[in-house]
Amino acid sequence: MMAESQSREQVNGFEGAVAGLPLTDVIQLKGQNRFSGCISVEYQQKQGMIFFRDGEIIHAEQGGASGNQALYQIICWPGGRFAIQPKVTTTGRTIQQSISYLLLEAHRLMDEARAGIAPADGSAEETGKTGSRRMSKIAERLLQIAGVAYAVLMKNDGTPVEDDSFEAEALAGKGLGIASTGNRLGEVFGLGELKSAAVQAKATQLLVFEAKNHYISIAVRGESALAQVEADIRSTFTAKK
Structure with missing residues (x-):
């Protein structure tokens, strides 16, 4: 102990x-x-x-x-x-x-247990691995970047793409809220639609990017530097082009 x-x-x-x-x-x-x-x-x-x-x-x-x-x-x-x-x-x-x-992950494990996918004790999954869940390729790549806690690709209406987990739905909802607010502000000030946004609150750090008629919502770990994670994401995807 x-x-x-x-x-x-x-x-x-x-x-x-x-x-x-x-x-x-x-x-x-x-x-x-x-x-x-x-x-x-x-x-x-x-x-x-x-x-x-x-x-x-x-x-x-x-x-x-x-x-x-x-x-x-x-x-x-x-x-x-x-x-x-x-x-x-x-x-x-x-x-x-x-x-x-951590709480989102615990909820996911319980949802999977109720569906008969995995035990409700966390023993079937190691931290940081996607396990048996389905998620988009872009979200999988984002999870490999230091500081990224979770990521979801979503449609313009906030529907997660391929990922039906509890945390995907919650993160997509937050991302849609940020995107909608950004688009309204862009309309008011004549700046156009949202391309990217960073939100740093007391207990939450989020990044949202526009991606070919979709959005990517990213939860960043609280102890990570938001600006550095954003730079690493941009660097990773620029290098892939």
């Missing part, structure tokens, strides 16, 4: 039931509050721990698993109890992705 302090005694702090997916709501809230500490989760005879530093998930442990796989297993549990432990910390880091990406 990598935790410096992991007392199993009763600790002061919020304790609640995990029914459905309220645990993900707590995870999102702790991210927004820049929480540092641990959420410990118990389900039947299983125990898991999710570690935060300044609002980012940095490590998770469950059974013999750690990192992303352990996190997905914990989130996919159908029930249990959790407790917030602000004094429990870890010095290691096994998780690099943003909370939004």
